[in-house]
Amino acid sequence: MELTTDVLMDMHRRMVRIRLFEEAAGKLAEAAKLPGFLHLYVGQEAVAAGVCATLSDDDQITSTHRGHGHLVAKGGQFNEMMAELMGKATGYCKGKGGSMHISNLDVGMLGANGIVGAGAPIAVGAGFANKYKGNGNVAAAFFGDGSTNIGAFHEAANMACALRLPVLFICENNEYGEFTPRNKTMAITDIVDRAAGYGMPGVIVDGMDVVAVHEAAVEAAARARRGEGPSLIEAKTYRFYNHHGIQNLGLKYRADDEVAKWRERDPIFTFEDKLIQAGNATRSDFDQVWGELRADIAAAIEFAEASPLPTPDQLLADVYTVMTGAAT
Amino acid sequence: MSRKLSYVQAFNEAVRQEMAADDNVFCAGEDIGAFGGVFQTYAGLQKEFGERRVVDTPISEQAIIGLGVGAAVTGLRPIVDIMFMDFICVAFDQIVNQAAKLKYMFGGSATIPLTITTGGGAGLSAAAQHSQSLEALLCHIPGLKVVQPSNPYDMKGLMTACIRENNPTIMIKHKRLLGMQGEVPEEPYAIPLGVASVLREGTDVTVVGWGRMVNEALTVANKLAEDGISVEVIDPRTLQPLDTATIVASVRKTNRVIVVHEAVRFGGLGAEIAAQIQEEAFDYLDAPVGRIAAPFSPVPFTPTLEQAYLPSAADIEAKIRAIVARPGS
Numbered sequence: 001m002e003l004t005t006d007v008l009m010d011m012h013r014r015m016v017r018i019r020l021f022e023e024a025a026g027k028l029a030e031a032a033k034l035p036g037f038l039h040l041y042v043g044q045e046a047v048a049a050g051v052c053a054t055l056s057d058d059d060q061i062t063s064t065h066r067g068h069g070h071l072v073a074k075g076g077q078f079n080e081m082m083a084e085l086m087g088k089a090t091g092y093c094k095g096k097g098g099s100m101h102i103s104n105l106d107v108g109m110l111g112a113n114g115i116v117g118a119g120a121p122i123a124v125g126a127g128f129a130n131k132y133k134g135n136g137n138v139a140a141a142f143f144g145d146g147s148t149n150i151g152a153f154h155e156a157a158n159m160a161c162a163l164r165l166p167v168l169f170i171c172e173n174n175e176y177g178e179f180t181p182r183n184k185t186m187a188i189t190d191i192v193d194r195a196a197g198y199g200m201p202g203v204i205v206d207g208m209d210v211v212a213v214h215e216a217a218v219e220a221a222a223r224a225r226r227g228e229g230p231s232l233i234e235a236k237t238y239r240f241y242n243h244h245g246i247q248n249l250g251l252k253y254r255a256d257d258e259v260a261k262w263r264e265r266d267p268i269f270t271f272e273d274k275l276i277q278a279g280n281a282t283r284s285d286f287d288q289v290w291g292e293l294r295a296d297i298a299a300a301i302e303f304a305e306a307s308p309l310p311t312p313d314q315l316l317a318d319v320y321t322v323m324t325g326a327a328t
Numbered sequence: 329m330s331r332k333l334s335y336v337q338a339f340n341e342a343v344r345q346e347m348a349a350d351d352n353v354f355c356a357g358e359d360i361g362a363f364g365g366v367f368q369t370y371a372g373l374q375k376e377f378g379e380r381r382v383v384d385t386p387i388s389e390q391a392i393i394g395l396g397v398g399a400a401v402t403g404l405r406p407i408v409d410i411m412f413m414d415f416i417c418v419a420f421d422q423i424v425n426q427a428a429k430l431k432y433m434f435g436g437s438a439t440i441p442l443t444i445t446t447g448g449g450a451g452l453s454a455a456a457q458h459s460q461s462l463e464a465l466l467c468h469i470p471g472l473k474v475v476q477p478s479n480p481y482d483m484k485g486l487m488t489a490c491i492r493e494n495n496p497t498i499m500i501k502h503k504r505l506l507g508m509q510g511e512v513p514e515e516p517y518a519i520p521l522g523v524a525s526v527l528r529e530g531t532d533v534t535v536v537g538w539g540r541m542v543n544e545a546l547t548v549a550n551k552l553a554e555d556g557i558s559v560e561v562i563d564p565r566t567l568q569p570l571d572t573a574t575i576v577a578s579v580r581k582t583n584r585v586i587v588v589h590e591a592v593r594f595g596g597l598g599a600e601i602a603a604q605i606q607e608e609a610f611d612y613l614d615a616p617v618g619r620i621a622a623p624f625s626p627v628p629f630t631p632t633l634e635q636a637y638l639p640s641a642a643d644i645e646a647k648i649r650a651i652v653a654r655p656g657s
Binding site: 060062091092093094095096097101103104105110111113114115118120121122123124125126127128129130132133139151152155156158159162163317318319320321323 | 354356380383385386388389390391392393394395396397398399400401402403404406421422425426430431432433434435436437438439440470471473493494495
């Protein structure tokens, strides 16, 4: 598949946006400026960017507790995202969701999710609605290797295949379910082996290579849009930071040299080298992208810090949709 | 025009009429298509509306609710069926952590017009995993609405309201009422959620109940009227949100109240209703709020034990006689 420079630079930009957002969030968390948990997506950028580059705002995604990257890649804006992480009234969820539930339905992002595996059945429902309406849209479920051990994943995969729904199952295999290595929790090496059990095609891609991810996603999305049903893509990837927070080295559950080895395969820097070699872009093109986006991040932090916190009268708003004319 | 329909037929008619009125309404669940559902509540709907709109699913309760949540948040109005209420436990994450919470977690941007239908209640020797009344678990979750009709008229009106509702609702059909006959208007109508029904007016004591139990209470009330005991019978119909105002107004009039339900007593909805009554009408009470409920036990299989487990008309009568015999202030 020959990708245009525009597409390549678009994917690069999505990855840099994720990286800068996450690095900034990590620093704010270290400075105790963010309440709650923070699960950073750094290292896995190629997966969200490669998949979302073939989706429109009308296609949907479901996400995980490591969900900022998915929203950024789907078109989420820094201001509203940073404000949400700070619990501000101007955040995407008005400060009621935070990092683990960040969402923006306008760009088809149906929510990060604090429950491992819970996004996949919801993606199946979105896929069902697409097929029902005949709108040609697809729903992509992002999930980790660990969540393929939970029942919800199996039910969702089977149902999507049984009903032939336009759904993409995108497994981000980062080799750890929280703090436990994958080989302690499953007897198979490749998640993709599970695809055959549901009757869908499955493919392994290098999750550090945005082009490889993108090509697989383009094929799976085209198949889904043709009405041929779901596909599973297993992207082999790695998170550079800890399960939560910004710490990366010196923790006992991953060897420092393992982390260092994966960092050498950084999905952004290796991609930049390739594009320069191929003549698609120059170092100064990339410097300009990083520079612009750094300024955007700085502005977003400023916006979020200056934003008001929700007032206590907002506590009970949004529990229910108010039915006009109903006696409730 | 009104005519006699069964509880099941009333449910079926509500679904059929709402499906005819709105293409965004669809049904999904186990065995509901060609077979019509194990209680025949969905009978004939697939034949009328086709496989696109009446969908047989795998036996996958989490994915069934997830299908409903995902379709609802993207603009459809799903009706998803969980065959027996006991099986909601299999799907509890999707009900409690997803359906109920998406709107709030997303700062109000999501709308979840999802109806979950299920069959609850004991009395069929279906034993401990096919007989429970778990409404208290659901009423405890902010974001959900919960209804249980006690007759065909309420069934059609409440089911219609559930389908038109823009929040996740759970319609609990009582399995022992499926064949109950009653007058039901032909035209579509919705009974507003959160509005109780005073099934019988009285002055001596209020009995609050729902599902099959409120019908037992009504039978007892009619019998006791011959002995000069005037019983007011209230069916909240919607258990979440609860129409506390109607219950409290009644208690202020009768000064005595009993709550009866089929669910186990400990932590049951009767405890919540009793607490609200003492908060709102303490000075009006001539007796402690009475509770009649199942004992703290799984539902047994064999008929003699199941009968011992279930609250009965005799239990209700005895409790009413005792509470009205207590001297008032």
